[in-house]
Amino acid sequence: MDDNDLLNQAIALHYHDITAAVARRGHVRGSEADIVHDLYLKLAVRPGILRNKSSIGAFLCRAAINLGIDRLRRQNFEARLFSGTEVEAENVAADTLPPDHWLQVEARLRLLRQAIGELSERRRAVFILHRLHGLSSDQIAARLGITRNMVDRHLRMALAHCLDRLSEEAG
Secondary structure, eight states: OOHHHHHHHHHHHHHHHHHHHHHTTTOOTTHHHHHHHHHHHHHHTSGGGGTTOSOHHHHHHHHHHHHHHHHHHHHHHHHHHTOOOHHHHHTSOOSSOOTTHHHHHHHHHHHHHHHHHTSOHHHHHHHHHHHTTOOOHHHHHHHHTOOHHHHHHHHHHHHHHHHHHHHHHHO
């Protein structure tokens, strides 16, 4: 007898025991047959797994119960995942950007360029070295020949100025 025949005969012989074991685990009436079908499909890819089992019926019952548990977990997860209301769904961020998004970005960039241009020469240099070139306060201080505290002060003032300009336009 080959492995496929062994699987077919084992499922036919133990079908009632398997469905009864699954039913005792609290599954919805009628789902037992689906679980046994899923079990058969899983085992059909590896029919040799039944060979050398001391109790094929017990193995099939345990495997079906485990599949049923997995199915219940998946159903509970999906119920939680898709339990939101339509209002909640509308509040989820869309993957697409609004049509005027890039226009708004360009306007904000223009405003930032203007705000940076309004800074004093030293403050602008500190801001650009930090924000665009990624230099640390110590590196900027060494490059410009000023103290680290002065660099930090220039950065705070520059950021405050840019934020003020952006909030003026938004308001």
